[in-house]
Amino acid sequence: MSVSTTVPPSPDGTTNNTIIESMLDLEEIDKDLFRSKKLWLPMGARGVFGGNVVGQALVAATNTVPSKFTVHSLHSYFLLAGDHSVPILYHVERVRDGKSYCTRTVTAKQRGNNIFVCTASFQVPVSDTPGHQYPMPDVPHHSKLPSQEELMQSMVDNPKVPENFSEILKLRLAEPLALEFKDTQKHSLKDITNPPPRTQQAFWIKCKGTLGDNLALHQCVVAYGSDHNLLGTVALAHGATWFSRQKSNPRITMMASLDHSMWFHSPFRADEWMLYVCETPRSGSDRGLTFGRIYKEDGTLAVSVAQEGVVRLRQNNPTEPKL
Incomplete structure (x- = not known):
């Protein structure tokens, strides 16, 4: 099942490609060898967004399997x-x-170095068989929640928000994000800068724009999106976010994904709202473990995710050791 993100031009000369399609588009330069066309460096990140690499690697793998298989x-x-600034070779x-x-x-390389490796398994779909799943939690419907952009804009427009914090939000708003988010919990400025510790968060997610009916593309889009906010659940368990300002809360000095696994259970559309439930059972030794469940709006568990990453937290006012 090949993944094609190239859409024919519309009559007015523009294309119908969404941001996410351009982020996943690859150039085939030889048999089983692909090159990235576009990479996203999030504001303040050390390197390319991890989901960008996962999604592109899945595109590369999918383009080499017969059409009867699905990941x-x-x-x-x-x-x-x-x-x-350098294309990735897959x-x-x-x-x-x-x-x-x-x-x-799939092995991803830059400048001759391996930067990422992924093994994907594909199956010929079978008819319905007996199964079970965790039920989708009861959360506010996405239609009743503000978008991430609306929430940030309301803070930018709030004169009580510190100017330095407002400037950071403006930079975030200017980023060309491929996905839409709606947090299931309403947050005040205090909740963001001094959040209460919790080991779970849930938010609605979908890509911006409309995709075609190719299931393989929708799977690659969700692979891209599955890296969003997942590792941040570990920091949240300690009452920390990238915006933490209170001395009583630890600050994040580094977060980076180490590994990422996904299981695709049933067909879905990535251009429709899905609920992403993230939880963290354990952290320590500067590492944190997270699990994610992605549900369709009708309650079907469509995708499961697991990730471990580096999460370095330091107190804002560490006690100096006695000599």
Whole structure:
């Protein structure tokens, strides 16, 4: 099942491509060898957005399997931070081709160095069989919630918000984000700069614009989006965000993904609202573990996610050791 993000021009000469499609588009430069066209460096990040690399790697792998297969899982490791100014090369190894399953390993390189590796497994879909799932939690409907952009804009327009914080929000608003978010909890400025510790968060997510009906593209879009906010749940368990200002709360000095795994359970559309539930059972040794569940609006559990990452937290007022 190939992933094509190229949409024919409309009559007025413009294209229908969404931001997310341009972020996932790859150039095939040889058999099983692909090159990125666009990479996103989030504000304040050390390297290319991890979801950008995961999504593009899945695009590369998907483009080498027969159309009767669809991805059911992937397991990946981030080895080095990606440089957004240099294209990433994705080499696909055809590990196995079977009747029901096939496997691909994708190695991403920059300047001759391996920066990312991913193994994805594909299955020929089967008819409905007995199954079960965790129920979707009861949360406010997305239609009753403000978007992330609306929430940030309201703070920018609030004269009580400190100017330095307002300037950061303006820079965030200027970023060309490919996805839309709606947090299921309403947050005041105090909640953002001094959040109460909690080990779970949930938000609605979908891509901006409308995609075609190719399931493979929707899966790659969700692979891209699954890296958003997931690791931040670890910091949130300690009452920390990138905006933490209170001395009683630890500050984040570094966050970076180490590994990322996904399981695709059922078909879905990434251009429709889905609920992303993130939770963290454990952190320590400057690492944090997170799990995610992505539900369709009708309550179907469509995707499961797991990730461990570096999460370095330091107190704002550490006690000096006695000599």
